Amino acid sequence: MKTIAEINDKILQNRAVVWTVEELKAKVTPDTIPQIAQEVDVITTGTFEPMEASGAVINLGHTDPPINIKTCWLNGVLAYSGFGSVDLYLGASQMMEDGEEGNEQGGGHVIEDLIAGKSVHLRASGVVSDCYPRSSFETTITRDTINQFYLFNPRNLYQNFIVGVNGGDRPLYTYLGPLQPYLGNAVYSNPGAISPLINDPDLQVIGIGTRIFLGGGIGYITWEGTQHFPLQKRLDNRTPIGPAATLALIGDAKQMNPYWVRGCYFKNYGPSLMLGVGIPLPVLNEDVIARCAVSDQDIVAPVVDFAIPRRVRPTFGLVSYSQLKKGKISIEGKMVRTAPVASISRSREIAQELKKWIESGTFTLTEPVASIPLDRSFLPQNIWGSQISLD
Template identity: 65%
Template sequence: MPTPRTLAEINAKIRAQTVVVETAETFKQRAAESSIAAAFAAVDVVTTGTFEPMESSGAVLNIGHTDPPIKIRDCRLDGVPAYAGIGAVDLYLGASQPADSGPPGDNTPTKDRGGGHVIADLVAGKAVQLQATGHVTDCYPRSSLDTTISRETINQFYLFNPRNLYQNFIVGVNGGDRPLATYLGPLQPNLGNAVYANSGALSPLMNDPNLNVVGIGSRIFLGGGVGYVAWEGTQHFPLQKRLPNDTPIGPAATVALIGDAKQMQPQWVRGCYFKGYGPSLMLGIGLAIPLLNEAIACHCAVQDQDLVAPVMDFSIPRRVRPTFGLVSYAQLKSGRITLNGQKVRTAPLASIYLSRQVAAELRDWIAQGQFELTAPVAPLARDRAFLAQDTWNPQSGLRE
């Protein structure tokens, strides 16, 4: 049996530039052509990646104090409302916040722009208009501010994303008779198309299904810069039902991420808009998995045919929707699945092409000694149940 490695040994190899690092796809091919034991013996680190919309994201900004000082209470960045309830000149800009069509106080949303676009513009070094009104106090006598900011003219600008990197997700279809605008994009009636969100065998958390490697403090590739896992993500649900290979059959674990947006690259941070639904943020995220033992290598060898996702009918407007059963990611990536005897076209929400590039760029960082791996300071929770906000019946004492 191959000898286990330590993270310190792997990092020493990274510093010496003698580490053997492969992308997830290359490693899976190696394992399939030889054996998991042989692949583990040959490779130290596997890199994964995804590039997909992640609407539960946002940016923290500190614009610096004005003279006279202002205590911001209402703010727009290029017409997009930013939350100002966390400090005099601290702001939080949500990626999925739509832009207003007018000045502060006019809350009519525009059609195709939101917080994700403003975040992407700031990452790209562009100037953004800031319009704010203040809460006048003795400490903060200024009542308004109209200026422009950029990433170079503000103090802090970092992403803090409450929910990223879903460990698996759903496939959306539309069994109704009219088109639907959804967070997966347009779904055509009468099972006209199927959209899947996860990148499958490339996806970071699919390669660490039991969260043995990733945890709080794990260093990651985030938007072309360095980021970290800050906490479990919202809607973190590691208790999802799983296959014998430990991978979940639907939405499961998530992570909250943080990273310095001033160091990110525009090609990996892009605003996007879903017609009829709203704005979001496309992010490139990569996770490096140290092959500490053969069990970790076994999980990294999982193939698309070994991963499944549930097909959900969005024409039923309920939290719990009817399902057409499970399909494999190999079927999804083939371009067609069969539902009720009908051939249905499939398309990924994540860019498989750019997901591969994320994994490749992270591989190169590690091979060149520019990115060492970190051990988690604490594990992610593995026992979180999923609670729904249903109607409370005071007579029965139950949620309905």
């Protein structure tokens, strides 16, 4: 047994032994788990994938005379302004308004530009009052001319997800990208065995307050994420068979690097944000090593048919991540090419970068102040007394 305090002492003395989760998986066997648990102090994980339920909190500072912002656009993208006179929340998946040049841009692109130090055009209108007599405001802002600028993401790090296919007769444009008709392709978004929450399936060594790698800077787990569903069915190794736990994350965007925070756009669907997240897993006992030993062949995801426009869509069964990563899977006797939306190579880079931070003594671990709930069911929204047309 180890404690986080003991591990931190070793980190500060540059004596901590840190492995990436891939290094562990390449070396571990059932017989070596006790030895590795004694030798290794931290396992690093990472993912770089679309996380559209993300956004940035921005405080502009007051104008003279002051303004109480009612509506505000940043590079033509609407920001939410209903919680403070000059406080804004810019959603990563907020679309640029019609008629604006470059309408394949969205909130994620504006966030990337600000992190990169670029100038962003701001246009605002206000509610006039005795406290706030100004009615409108237009300027340019940068990362250095605003006060607070931090990511506050209500849903990141899906613990597993789905594989999208299209059994219909026309192309479909989805949050996984284009799906070709007649089972023309299959797209998945989770990087599999290197993904952070796959290696701590019951969230035993992370929790609220855990320090993480977020967008190239330091962030923290703040709460369970939206659509958090830890009661998802699980295999004997405790990995879920579909979307399960999620986390809410926060971090100072002024510390971040646009290499790890990239605006993106899915054709005929909308904008999103490619985001790099890495979680260190402290090796407190042998169970941590045993859980991290899980391989792609032991993790599965459901193959979901997007051609059926319903909340619960039919599936073509489960497929392992080792099959997905080979580039083809078999669906009803047909070989279907596969591709990830996540970047496997950048996911590996994040685990390596976090390992360097810890080995250099610049990143220490934190004790969670509370656990992530494991009893959340998933409640659908049913509409009663009305007919819905799918045309």
